[in-house]
Amino acid sequence: MKHTVVTIQNAKENKEKVTMLTAYDYSMAKLMDEAGIEMILVGDSLGMVMLGYEDTLSVTMEDMIHHTRAVSRGAKQAFVVADMPFMSYQASVYDAVCNAGRLVKEGRAEAVKLEGGREFAGHIRAITEASIPVVAHLGLTPQSLHAFGGFKVQGKSEEAARKLLEDAKIIEEAGAVAVVLECVPAKLAELVSKKLRIPTIGIGAGAGCDGQVLVYQDMLAMFGGFKPKFVKCFADVGACMKEAFQAYMDEVKAGTFPAEEHTFKIDDDIIGKLY
Ligand code: KIV
8 A cells, every 4th residue: 555645644633653764775675565564664864874973964955855865766555755965955035935845846855844843834835736745753853963962852841841732733734744753752742742633753752643753773782872761772783794794704704705506607618628
């Protein structure tokens, strides 16, 4: 079954949880698609996990289009959402619509995601009016890293929690089809999920959300170093890959790979004539 804005909305109405994972290339998207993951996010987290930047701020429209196009080719059933990178929408509504259009037209995304609340309601409305579904992103919005003064849980004070709840209602009114809630206290995320008609997709926002998203390198322990509290390792693929790389290295050095079954044959008479 092909997942769309309609099936995702139906899932919320039927109280079925929605699953989303990030992917940045064809083969990973294909694996997730075959596993039945409903939504694939080509996150601008690709700047960190694929390109090795310290944050997401340097990611370009060209980076996003390149990776989204690869993911879209691998995702036959999953609904593909592409992140709008930093400064591809903040400066004007015109930029927002043009760049959202490029992600759909050139990247073959089926929806775009942008970070922020009421200040981007006009942008969300205009992109939606251009027939491009928008997923919003509230709470910890990594493109605002410097404005927040670091990666911190958001919405903890009464004022901040009230603002987040209001922002969620405003972006829903503006036409967002879903909202990612990142690093928000679980009880606040649950309340937002109850108050909204559209699905909430949580990351570090507890089980009360309508769906969950994780960065795949985090859930497969492929991205060493810092592990956020909300990440669960579902398989230690990082360790497994390192073991395989070492086994390959050992066999090449020992001359046991490639073996007979990995080689192509030629008639000995032909070889003899070449000596
Ligand atoms: O860029 C990304 O991967 C994201 C998720 C963390 C939601 O925005």
